[in-house]
Amino acid sequence: MSDSKLREDICFWAQSLxxxxxxxxxxxxxxxxxGDGGLLVTPTGVSMGRLDPARLSRFDAQGRHVSGDAPTKEMPLHSAFYETRRSAGAVVHLHSTHSVALSILPETDPENAVPPLTAYAVMRVGKVALLPFFVPGDAGMAEAIRGLAGRRAAVLxxxxxxxxxxxxxxxxVFAMEELEETAKLALLLRGTGAQPLDADQIGQVVRKFEVDWD
Incomplete structure (x- = not known):
């Protein structure tokens, strides 16, 4: 896909979110x-609803910033995902309300932060790790992601x-939307006795869709 089409797609989905x-x-x-192994990245300090395709940050295959505005301060976490998950073609990071809320609750399981409430949560998101608090832009965040050794496609x-x-x-984007909706369900269902998918049901989905779940 051409750079120009990727730029348009980034701005389209950012506006939608x-x-x-x-x-x-x-x-x-x-x-x-x-296509050449580089990256297009949203700039720092700019609303996702007001992106200019021509001003997106462009990195070459060696990780050098070659054009566009200064990139997001969260470049270390993006880079860590690309390094540890070779299949990754895109990374999305949001501050969506229900996911943030789930990340703050003391009972949230660090190994499985978003409960497997639906088949699509398992299929599109997989098991989600909860990482500790880091100051935004802290390189320690990237090290925590590297510590997962590519086993997780999503983290809180x-x-x-x-x-x-x-x-x-x-x-x-679809996975991010599914994660947020599942976090919302988890909060709505707290204290109701609602049951997530059991191990057998999860296994069926994992096998059929080759989901990272171990």
Whole structure:
């Protein structure tokens, strides 16, 4: 896919996420792998609802910033996902409300932060790790992601927000939407005795769709 089409797609999906209230202000960031092995990245301090395709940050295959505005301060976490998940073609990070709320609750399981409530949560998101709190832009965040050794396509950053990597931008956005909706369900169902999928049901989905779940 050409750079120009990738730029248009980034701005389209960023606008969609912003318009639906999944990230606000100048929060959130997106990166996409380009055909030559580089990256297109949303700039720092810019609303996802007001991106200019021509001003997106462009990195070459060696990780050098070669054009566009200064990139998001969260470049270390994006880079860590690309390094540890070779299949990743896009990374999306938001501050979506329900996912953030789930990351703050003391009972949230660090190994399985988003409960497997639906087949699509398992299929599109997989098992989600909860990482500790880091100051935004802290390189320690990237080290925590590297510590997962590519076993997770999605994480919750404590008191911060979700990050999802997938094969392309559309898939990453769909996974992020599924993660947020599942977090919302988890909060709505707290204390009701509602049952998530059991191990056998999860196994059926994992095998059919080759989901990272171990």
């Amino acid at each position: 912003f318009d639906r209230g999944l990230t606000g202000g100048a929060s959130g960031n997106i990166s996409v792998r380009t 950053l404590a008191n911060h927000g979700p990050v999802v990597a997938s094969k392309d931008l559309e898939a990453a």
